[in-house]
Amino acid sequence: MEGARTDILPPIHPALAPLGFLLGSWRGAGEGGFPTIKSFGYGEEIRLWHTGKPVMAYTQKTWKASSGEPMHAESGYWRPRPDGSLEVVIAQSTGLAEVQIGTYDTENKTVTLHSSLVGNASKVTAISRRFQVTGDDELSYTVEMATSGTNQQLMPHLRAVLKKV
Numbered sequence: 008m009e010g011a012r013t014d015i016l017p018p019i020h021p022a023l024a025p026l027g028f029l030l031g032s033w034r035g036a037g038e039g040g041f042p043t044i045k046s047f048g049y050g051e052e053i054r055l056w057h058t059g060k061p062v063m064a065y066t067q068k069t070w071k072a073s074s075g076e077p078m079h080a081e082s083g084y085w086r087p088r089p090d091g092s093l094e095v096v097i098a099q100s101t102g103l104a105e106v107q108i109g110t111y112d113t114e115n116k117t118v119t120l121h122s123s124l125v126g127n128a129s130k131v132t133a134i135s136r137r138f139q140v141t142g143d144d145e146l147s148y149t150v151e152m153a154t155s156g157t158n159q160q161l162m163p164h165l166r167a168v169l170k171k172v
């Protein structure tokens with residue numbers, strides 16, 4: 008049996024259509040911080056695509072704003088569930104694994120996620136992620152996390168604004 012064909016782009020699965028506003032390649036810049044660290048600037052590329060299945064594939068990579076040196080990267084799958092919620096699984100380059108559950112709003116092009124599972128983490132106990140698409144070509148997001156160092160309180164770690172490329 009040959010491998011899957013990559014020369015044809017199948018139609019989007021109906022289950023994914025409400026999340027179609029996220030599809031594409033996005034590039035831009037972000038700022039990171041946390042009560043316990045020095046703040047920093049970064050560049051980022053996010054790719055979200057589909058293969059006709061009811062799931063979106065996701066990859067993200069970041070680099071130091073000052074030098075271009077690679078920083079954090081992660082990848083995973085975004086899966087809308089029959090009950091109208093959204094499940095996202097992410098593997099981070101640090102070894103941390105997360106399962107996010109949340110909601111999406113097709114009209115306002117927003118996604119709100121909160122971790123139902125954070126695995127293999129030394130300090131992190133919870134992660135929240137919010138995404139917003141503005142117009143057709145701007146994706147912004149924020150990430151908050153709770154750690155043993157913040158008494159499990161969610162505090163901002165990342166914010167970024169990316170453009171469709």
Ligand code: HEM
Binds near residue numbers: 078080
């Ligand atoms: C620090 C988690 C994404 C860059 C940290 C720390 C944690 C963490 C637990 C240590 C905080 C402390 O010591 O109190 C996470 C999680 C992420 C994430 C869960 C995703 C959900 C990113 C991304 C970048 C990044 C995308 C780069 C663009 C950094 C940097 C530090 C840091 C530079 C400071 C390191 C240091 O000063 O030693 N992160 N991070 N993180 N993170 Fe993240």
